[in-house]
Structures are given as C-alpha cells and as structure tokens.
Amino acid sequence: MLNWDSPLDVGSVNINHNKPQTSVNEKTEDRAGHSAVNKLEPIRAMDKRVINGDADINQLLPLRYSWAWKYFLNANKNHWTPLDINMTQDIHDYHNKLTEAEKHMYQNVMAYLTTSDILAMRNIGLAVMEKMSAPELQIYQARQVYEEALHTWAYQHCIETLGLEQGEIYNRYRVVPAIYRKIEIANKRLNTILQADIDLRSQKGMHDFVLAYIFFAAVFEGSWFYNGFSPVFSLQRRGLMKGTAEQLQYIMRDEVMHCSFGIRTIKQIIVENKLVVDEDSVAEMWDEALQAETDYAEYLMSEPILGYTKEQHIEQFRYIANRRARQLKMSEPFPGAECALTWLDEQANVRKEKNFFETRVTEYQTGGGLLWE
Numbered sequence: 090m091l092n093w094d095s096p097l098d099v100g101s102v103n104i105n106h107n108k109p110q111t112s113v114n115e116k117t118e119d120r121a122g123h124s125a126v127n128k129l130e131p132i133r134a135m136d137k138r139v140i141n142g143d144a145d146i147n148q149l150l151p152l153r154y155s156w157a158w159k160y161f162l163n164a165n166k167n168h169w170t171p172l173d174i175n176m177t178q179d180i181h182d183y184h185n186k187l188t189e190a191e192k193h194m195y196q197n198v199m200a201y202l203t204t205s206d207i208l209a210m211r212n213i214g215l216a217v218m219e220k221m222s223a224p225e226l227q228i229y230q231a232r233q234v235y236e237e238a239l240h241t242w243a244y245q246h247c248i249e250t251l252g253l254e255q256g257e258i259y260n261r262y263r264v265v266p267a268i269y270r271k272i273e274i275a276n277k278r279l280n281t282i283l284q285a286d287i288d289l290r291s292q293k294g295m296h297d298f299v300l301a302y303i304f305f306a307a308v309f310e311g312s313w314f315y316n317g318f319s320p321v322f323s324l325q326r327r328g329l330m331k332g333t334a335e336q337l338q339y340i341m342r343d344e345v346m347h348c349s350f351g352i353r354t355i356k357q358i359i360v361e362n363k364l365v366v367d368e369d370s371v372a373e374m375w376d377e378a379l380q381a382e383t384d385y386a387e388y389l390m391s392e393p394i395l396g397y398t399k400e401q402h403i404e405q406f407r408y409i410a411n412r413r414a415r416q417l418k419m420s421e422p423f424p425g426a427e428c429a430l431t432w433l434d435e436q437a438n439v440r441k442e443k444n445f446f447e448t449r450v451t452e453y454q455t456g457g458g459l460l461w462e
C-alpha cells in the first residue's frame with residue numbers, strides 16, 4: 090500500500106522488480122469470479138530518466154529530480170505582470186531625454202528581445218518539454234513557457250506605452266541583418282530539437298539533442314539574452330527608462346533560472362546516457378555566437394552612448410560565455426575575458442527595499458528568496 094503521508098518512503102513496500110509491470114487495463118478474477126483491476130506496483134524514483142524513462146509520466150511522486158521541483162517552487166516566487174510597473178517616467182524620458190543614438194539602441198534591443206522570447210517559448214514548449222520523461226521536469230518547463238509569454242507581453246507593453254510604431258518594430262528583425270543573423274542561428278541550432286522524428290534512442294540523436302540544448306540554455310538564454318538587457322540597464326544607471334529596466338529586471342531573474350535549469354538538465358542527460366560531448370562542436374558554437382553578438386553590438390552602438398560601449402558589450406558576452414562553460418564543466422571558450430560591466434549584478438538585482446512604486450508587486454513578490462545561479 091502506498092503511504093500517502095510519506096510517498097517517498099518505499100522501504101515498507103514489497104517490490105518484486107523481476108515481475109513484469111501490469112498495465113492499467115489488465116484484469117484478474119477473484120475467487121468469486123469477479124474481475125478486478127490489478128494492483129500496480131509503485132513506481133520507483135530510480136526508474137525515472139530525463140529522457141527515455143519508463144516510469145509513469147503522470148505520477149509526480151516519488152521525485153527523482155527534487156532539484157527540478159525546487160526550481161518550480163522558486164520560480165513561483167517571482168510573480169509580476171507588466172501592468173504592475175509604472176511606465177510614466179519612461180514616456181517622458183524617451184520623448185524628451187534620449188538621444189537619437191539611445192533611441193536606436195532601445196528600439197533594437199526591444200526588437201531583438203521580443204522575437205527571441207517567442208522563439209524561446211516555442212522551443213521549450215513545443216520541442217524540449219515533450220522529450221522529457223519525468224513530470225517534475227515538465228512542470229518547471231510549463232512554468233517557463235508561461236514566463237516566456239509574459240516576457241513577450243512585457244516588451245509589447247513597453248513598445249505600445251512609448252507609442253513606438255509596433256508594426257515596424259516587430260518587423261525589424263527581418264530587415265536588420267545583425268538581428269536577423271541571431272535569429273537565423275537560433276533556428277538552425279534548434280532545428281534538430283524541433284524535428285519530430287529525432288531518434289533519441291540512438292547516441293547520435295541524443296548527442297544532437299544535447300548540443301542543441303546547450304545552445305538554447307547556455308548561448309541563447311544564458312549569454313545572448315543575459316547580455317541583451319545590459320544596454321537598457323546602462324540607461325537605468327543614469328536615471329533613464331527606469332520602468333523598462335524594471336521590467337527587464339524581472340525578466341532577467343526568470344532567464345537566469347531558465348539557463349540554470351537547462352544546464353542542470355543537460356548535465357543530467359550527459360550522465361544518464363554516458364555521453365561524451367564533442368567540445369570542438371561546442372567551441373564552434375561559441376565562436377559563431379560571438380561573431381553574431383559582435384555584429385549586433387556594432388549595430389546597436391553604431392553611435393556612441395554615454396556610459397556604454399560596444400567593446401564592453403562584446404567583452405561581457407565573452408565573460409558570461411566562460412561562466413556558462415564552467416557551469417557545464419567544459420573548457421572556457423574565451424580564456425582571459427574580463428567582467429566589463431562591474432555594475433551589472435547590482436544594477437540588475439530587484440531590490441524590494443527600494444520600493445520604486447507602490448503597487449501590488451512589492452506586496453506579493455518574494456524576490457528575496459530567489460537564487461541567481
């Protein structure tokens with residue numbers, strides 16, 4: 090009998106592992122000739138796998154990946170909506186204080202982020218999540234899908250509030266090569282995951298999947314996205330566009346979790362499948378990402394911006410890339426890269442005590458409990 094008060098306690102359960110598992114529909118007859126559904130053996134945590142597991146996907150407990158459940162609980166501490174943040178000052182700043190170069194930077198940051206976040210939502214929700222075979226992993230990813238949609242709303246809210254030409258901003262990634270290139274690379278790198286017929290029972294299929302997942306978690310979310318907010322944070326440092334920056338602070342907090350969860354999951358897949366990741370392929374991925382980030386930075390900051398340079402943006406990408414590689418227990422792609430934005434961690438952190446605004450957000454979000462790595 091399963092102990093509902095302590096479902097992880099399987100010590101008293103007599104499990105015969107040699108017996109083949111019965112299906113829900115299998116029936117036996119009792120002495121009176123009445124049919125009855127066979128009692129199913131409890132599932133064992135150790136039978137769960139990230140991919141290709143045999144344990145019942147609809148049964149949450151016993152958890153094997155308790156860390157995944159913690160990510161879900163932690164993600165739910167970051168509750169907010171774009172409407173909770175006061176954008177009034179941003180309207181004034183944008184139309185009266187920003188230079189043309191700063192407007193150019195702001196618009197293209199938004200154009201890049203909004204396209205990327207939809208891509209992220211589709212990738213995690215339509216491709217990655219369905220490959221997982223433990224519900225505790227899927228539950229966090231379901232939350233991630235929602236968060237990506239929320240981020241898309243946040244950008245849209247900023248773009249609309251400032252009165253920008255929405256059709257033009259949303260179409261911009263198609264006509265600006267430096268933005269299009271990043272989306273093009275993402276589509277190419279994620280194509281293997283999105284293919285329904287990927288063979289995850291083969292080592293090659295699994296390796297392709299892991300490479301694509303590394304791109305998604307470490308490069309796309311963990312480096313491009315992570316670095317993508319900094320130009321707006323540099324405006325915030327100067328007291329400009331503080332509403333937008335606050336939206337991005339909440340988004341960045343989610344993204345740090347997405348990246349961290351993805352890397353944790355990748356490492357688990359590697360162990361479970363005894364994979365040897367081809368580090369040359371990963372190095373090539375980082376080089377390609379750096380080239381795209383360089384072109385993007387040169388376009389964003391084609392005119393000088395007070396307190397933020399393209400060199401800083403590029404160096405920060407290299408520095409973050411090294412951090413992601415270390416998290417993956419892989420070689421640093423850019424040895425010697427240094428933190429170019431020493432103010433970033435402080436600037437990006439949501440500080441409750443600052444109480445920027447008197448709205449529901451400060452009342453119900455419990456950001457102090459969130460982890461950054």
Ligand SMILES: [Fe+2]
Pocket residue numbers: 206209236237240340344
């Ligand atoms: Fe996002």
Ligand SMILES: [Fe+2]
Pocket residue numbers: 209237310343344347
């Ligand atoms: Fe994300």
